Amino acid sequence: AQKVTQAQTEISVVEKEDVTLDCVYETRDTTYYLFWYKQPPSGELVFLIRRNSFDEQNEISGRYSWNFQKSTSSFNFTITASQVVDSAVYFCALSEVASGTYKYIFGTGTRLKVLA
Amino acid sequence: EPEVTQTPSHQVTQMGQEVILRCVPISNHLYFYWYRQILGQKVEFLVSFYNNEISEKSEIFDDQFSVERPDGSNFTLKIRSTKLEDSAMYFCASSAGGLSNEQFFGPGTRLTVL
Numbered sequence: 217a218q219k220v221t222q223a224q225t226e227i228s229v230v231e232k233e234d235v236t237l238d239c240v241y242e243t244r245d246t247t248y249y250l251f252w253y254k255q256p257p258s259g260e261l262v263f264l265i266r267r268n269s270f271d272e273q274n275e276i277s278g279r280y281s282w283n284f285q286k287s288t289s290s291f292n293f294t295i296t297a298s299q300v301v302d303s304a305v306y307f308c309a310l311s312e313v314a315s316g317t318y319k320y321i322f323g324t325g326t327r328l329k330v331l332a
Numbered sequence: 333e334p335e336v337t338q339t340p341s342h343q344v345t346q347m348g349q350e351v352i353l354r355c356v357p358i359s360n361h362l363y364f365y366w367y368r369q370i371l372g373q374k375v376e377f378l379v380s381f382y383n384n385e386i387s388e389k390s391e392i393f394d395d396q397f398s399v400e401r402p403d404g405s406n407f408t409l410k411i412r413s414t415k416l417e418d419s420a421m422y423f424c425a426s427s428a429g430g431l432s433n434e435q436f437f438g439p440g441t442r443l444t445v446l
Contacts, residue, residue, distance in 0.1 A: 311433065317382075320425075
């Protein structure tokens with residue numbers, strides 16, 4: 217069965233520190249998609265990245281970077297030089313093609329607090 | 333840029349009352365979803381809807397819940413007799429389909445059951 221684990225419930229860092237949020241997933245499907253979403257205090261889900269199971273190339277977008285490793289079923293997210301505005305809950309999610317409905321399975325989220 | 337909209341943003345109701353949460357998906361999208369997030373918890377899949385019928389529902393989506401696409405633009409979630417534990421943020425999402433089936437989420441409706 218599909219599952220997403222975010223073992224870090226809450227992380228606190230001081231501004232300008234780098235921080236990595238972990239995501240481990242379980243799936244039997246060979247074709248799937250992984251996502252990261254940011255949920256600020258206002259509550260909406262802000263899309264950050266989508267990665268398919270055939271593309272293990274790491275991605276960098278500004279201060280954000282993602283490390284996808286199929287061998288360890290992990291899709292970790294690093295924020296470089298964190299800022300107070302990065303404070304939010306971050307969710308990792310999995311979507312399996314074989315499910316037919318492509319529903320998203322979310323992890324429990326990691327609350328990031330960036331202190332000034 | 334097209335976006336998914338949801339109304340109302342916040343709904344307060346008494347236990348036992350019926351509520352209807354409304355969503356307007358992106359116009360050319362074919363797949364529609366509802367998710368629920370109890371305060372402080374993860375986002376959970378409720379139901380998916382395609383071709384005017386439910387394609388999958390979770391165990392949360394019991395007989396108290398129903399979905400409808402009444403007029404080709406709106407997508408609604410109805411809770412017939414609300415319970416305290418239905419208090420949550422409800423997110424609507426839509427997608428165009430295709431292999432990636434990227435879902436676009438609405439801003440959510442916060443439902444408070446008193």
